[in-house]
Amino acid sequence: MGDEDFLLDGRPHRILSGALHYFRVHPDQWADRIRKARLMGLNTIETYVAWNAHAPERGVFDTSGGLDLGRFLDLIAAEGMHAIVRPGPYICAEWTNGGLPAWLFQDPSVGVRSFEPQYLAAIEEYLQALAPILVPRQIDRGGPIVLVQIENEYGAYGDDARYLERLVELNRAIGLTVPFTTVDQPTAEMLEAGSIPGLHKTASFGSRSLERLATLRTHQPDGPLMCSEFWDGWFDHWGAHHHTTDVSQAAGELDDLLATGASVNLYMFHGGTNFGFTNGANDKGVFQPLVTSYDYDAPLDEAGNPTAKYWAMRDVIAQYAPVPEERPSAGSPAPRFEVELDRAAALFDVVESLGTFTAHDHPPTMDELGQYEGFILYRAEIDCVGPAVLEVDEVRDRAQVFFEGDGIGVLARTHHVHSLSLPRDARGTVDLLVEDQGRVNYGSRIGEPKGLIGAVRLCGEPLGRWRAAGLDVGRLDVVRRALRPVAPISGPSYRAGTFSLDESRDLFLDTSGWGKGVVWVNGFSLGRYWSAGPQRSLYVPAPVLRAGENEIIVLELNGVPHRPAVFTEGLELGHTEF
Template sequence: MHTHALTDRPQQLARPVAAGRSFEIGEEDFLLDGEPFRIISGALHYFRVHPELWADRIRKARLMGLNTIETYVAWNAHAPARGVFDTEGGLDLGRFLDLVAAEGMHAIVRPGPYICAEWTNGGLPAWLFADPAVGVRSSEERYLGAIAEYLEQLAPILVPRQIDRGGPIILVQIENEYGAYGSDRRYLERLVALNRAVGLSVPFTTVDQPTPEMLEAGSLPGLHKTASFGSRSLERLATLRAHQPSGPLMCAEFWDGWFDHWGAHHHTTDAAATAHDLDELLAAGASVNIYMFHGGTNFGFTNGANDKGVYQPLVTSYDYDAPLDEAGDPTEKYWALREVIAKHAPVPEERPVAGGAAPAFEVSLELGVPLLEVAEELGEFAPFEAPPTMDELGRFDGFALYRTEVEWAGPAVLHVAEVRDRAQVLLDGDPVGVFARTHRTHALALPRDGRGTLDLLVEDQGRVNYGPRIGEPKGIVGEVRLGEEPLRRWRAAGLDVDRLDAVRPRLRAGAIAGPSYHAGSFELEEPVDLHLGTEGWGKGVVWVNGFNLGRYWSAGPQRSLYVPAPVLRRGENELVVLELTAAPCGVVRFLAAPELGHTDF
C-alpha cells in the first residue's frame, strides 16, 4: 500500500519557533537574534498540496536538512471575485504557516501580487482586468488599489506570524522577477509602501535572474537582491555580488527541475549535477531556496501557460522532478541533496520512508450523459448579438458554451477570429471539428448543405503566467463567420462543470460519444494514494468523490493523475470523467506508479 509513513522511528514534534526573536540583514550575513544564520529553504506551495498532507511534506523538508519553507501566495485562488477572500481548507495559509512553525522551521512568504509559478494568470485574478484600462504589474492606480485591498486581506494572516511576534516568517519578497518584465520603479516603491502599511516589518527582498539588466530593473535601493538560477552557481553568485555589494548572497530560486507542457516531453535533471551545483553554492557561503522541494499538483483548472509566440499550456502534474515527488516520496535527488546539505549544516538522523506501490485495479464506467444535455443546468444562458468572451460571461476558468442556429447551401467554411484556447464545434450535437490555439486554426470546412444548432464548446486551457499576455481574456475573441457573413443571435454561458450534483441525476447506462460525463465507483479497504491512468482516453477532466483532480490529454507527456489519499474514503468511492473528444473505452485503470511521460534523453 502507498501510504504516508514519515520515518522508521517514533516521531517527535519539533520545538516551535521561540517568541520575540529578531531577524535582520547584516553586512555579511543574515542575522537571527544577532547571530549569523544561513537560510537553507525549500519551496512548497500550500495551494498545490492537499491540506491534510501539509504536515507530512513540511516534516520531510526538515528531515532533508532544510530550516525554512518558502511559499508563494496565489491571490486568484483566494479571491475568485472582488471582495471575496477565501482562507478555508486548502487555502488556510495561516494553518500552513503554523505547521511550519510547529516543525521548528522558518518561513519565507512571496505574496506577489504577481507570482508566475506556472500558475494560471501568474496568480493575478482574472476579474481584475475586466476593465481594460487596469494596469498589469505597473503603478497604474486601479491596479494598485486592488493590491492594497489584497494586502489588507492578507495582513491578519501574515502580520502576527512574523518572527518578531513569535511566528515563523523571516522574509517577504516584493513582486517576482520583475526585471524580466518591466522597470517601473514607482511601482516597486508603492508595493514596498503598501506592504509596510499593513504591518509587515520583516526584511524585504527581490529576486531576478542574474543578468545586470534584470537585477537593476527588478529592485530598489534598500531592497536586498537575490537571484534565481539552477547551474553555474559560482558564476551567477559573482554576478549577484556585483549588484548586491554587501549582505548575504542568496539564490532564492535554485532550480532543481523544471515544468512540463502538454504535447512536449517530461523534464528531468541529473541528481548528481544538481547536487554538485548546490554544493558549490553552499561552499561559497550563500543561502538558498530550493525550487521546488516538493512541487505538488495543479488540481482543477489552476495550471498556467506560456506564450512566446506559441501557446503552451502546462500539464496537471507539478512534480518538477523535485526531491520529494508528487506523491510525497523521497527521490534519488532528495538523498543527493540531503548528503550535500549535511556537509554544510546539521541534518536530522531520522530518515523519511518511501511509500510502496499503489493498488492497481480497474473501474468500469457504466453510466454517462452528454454534456450538451446538462449544459442548461451548468450555466445561465443569455442572448448576445456577437459572441462574448468568457470573462464577459463571468467565467474565469474551465468551459463556456456558445450556441446559434445556422443554415447554408453548398460548400461552406466556418471562421473564428481567435479562440482562447480550444473550441470543439458541434452541429446538432455531432462533432464537426476543433479550433485549437496551439495549432493556430481559424477555419473549418463544414459538410455540404446543412442547417441546425451550432455549438462551440470552448475550453480555457490555462491563462498565460509569464510575459506580456498576462491578463488577456479567454473564450471566443472577435467575430465568428459562416463564409463571409458574421453569425449573430448567440446564446452563451460559462459552464460550471464541477456541478456534479446537476449531472448525477441524468446519468444512464449505454454508450455515449462526443463531449460527455461518464461515471463509476470502486471500493477501498482504506484511503491510500492512487495513480489514475489516462492511457486510451482523449482529453478531459476527472473527479474523485467530487474533488477535481485536473486535466488529462492524450497529447502527453503525462499519462496518469495523482489521487491524494485524503480525497478517498473507506468503502465506496465515486469516479466521474468528463471526456471531451471521443467515446471512451469504458474502463479506467489505476496504476502502481505514476506515468509522467517520456523524457528527451
C-alpha cells in the first residue's frame, strides 16, 4: 500500500470490485457472472467464504461442486481480474448463522467472535483447510488474490483486540502474505472497535459517500480509501416488502465516491440465491427470516441479466477507468407453461424413513439431535380431561400442530404465538412439525438452537415422554417410492410431476397459488416459498435442467388445494411498498 493508493507492481491501482458469492450461484454459471463483471468495467471480484457450507460437521471440509472455491478463483484469474477474499470466520451476509457452523455451539462454553480458546482452535482448523486453496492463489504467487479481510464489521459487535490480533496471527501462519483489511460502518465507535494497528480500515455504506469517506479518513489517516461494501440494494424478509433503490441515486453516489479517488466494492454486483435452507434471519425483537432470493436489486439480477442499474453504473465507471466495448446481452423471456403435479405422498406416511425417532423426557432441540437445518418432528401421547390448551416456552421457528393427524394450528415465532387450543377431552397423538426458518446471521442471537425450546405444557402441566426425529425432507429417493396418483391429502404432502424441454435454460416457477414449502427440480433444492411474500417466484438455474424429461417435487406444508406448477416469463420478487 502507498501513502494514498493501493499499489500494483509499484504503480497506483484503484480497486473496482463487485461482490459475487460463489456459494449463491450455480458453479456452471460462475464464468458468465464473472465475465459480466469485467464487461461492466470492474477489475476485481470479492467473495465471502461460508465456513458452515464447507464444514457441515467438524472434521469435514467439502470443496466439491458449488463449493469449489479454488475453481472459482481460477475463473476470476482467467478473466484477467483480481480477487478479494473474506474468510470471516463470521461473515453475516444474510447467510444462515452468519457463516458459522452450528456444531460450534453444541458446547455452550464456546465463546464466538472473541478470544476464546475453543473457538480459536476451530478457526485454526478452518484456516488450515483453506490454506491450500488461498495461499498459492495470492497475487505475489501469480494468483488473483490481492486482499484478505479479517472478521466482518466487528465494531458493531465487540471490541476484543486480542481476538483480532489472534485472527491476524492465524491467517499469517497459514501463509497469507497479501494486505489484510477490516470493514466497519463509518462511525467513530465502530471503526475504532473493529480494527487494530496493522490492519487497513475500510468502510461499508450506500449513501452520503463524501461524508462517510471523510469519517473513514479521520480514522485511517494514510493509505487508500475504500468502501468495501457499497450497498447498491438491500435484502428482503418474508412478510415485508421487496427492497429496491433508485438507479440514478445509486449511480450518483458511486460517482461521488469514485470522484474522490477511492476504491470500491459493489455489494452486491450479483446477489444470487439462497438455495436449500441457507437463508439467514434477523431478530431485533421481531424474528425476520430472509427470503430465498438474494437478488438484492443488484446491477446483475438473480438470473444474471444486466439491469438498468448495471448500465448506469457502467457509465459512471467509464468516466474513471477503461470499460470494454463489448456489452453483455440480456436473456430472452423464459417460456410459460404448466406442469400437472399428478403424483403425491403424505409427509406423515414417510416420516419414519426421513428420520430416526428417539425417546426423550423433554423435547430436545434440533441441535441436540445433530440436525442444523430443515425440520424436526415431535410426537407425544396425551390424555386430557376438559379444555386442552397446549403451550410452549418458545418455538424456533414455526410449529404446525396436529392432533390425530388433523391440523390444529400454527405456533409462530414471527408473531410471538406460544399456545393454542386442542379439542376438548383430547386423547391421542399430538405432533408438532417444527421448521428452522433460517438461523440468525447478525447480533447476539447467532448460534441459538432451533426446535422447541424449554417446556411444553398441556392444561398447565409439563408434557413429558416425547419421541422426536430430525427429518431429512430432501430424501427424494424415499419420496419417489411413496408417490401415488393424486388423491385428496389434507396435511403436509409431497407433490410431483414431470415436464419436457427442448434445451436447458433458465426457468421461473410461479409460487403464488401455493402456501408454504420447498421445491426440488431434478433433485436440486430451489429453496423455500411462502405465501407471506413478497417473493412470488423461484429461480430455476439452467444447469439443473436438461433436454428431455425433468422432474419437479414440491413439499407443500399448508395442505392448500391441488394446483399445477406454473412456470412464467421472469422473476416476481413482490411489491415494493404496502
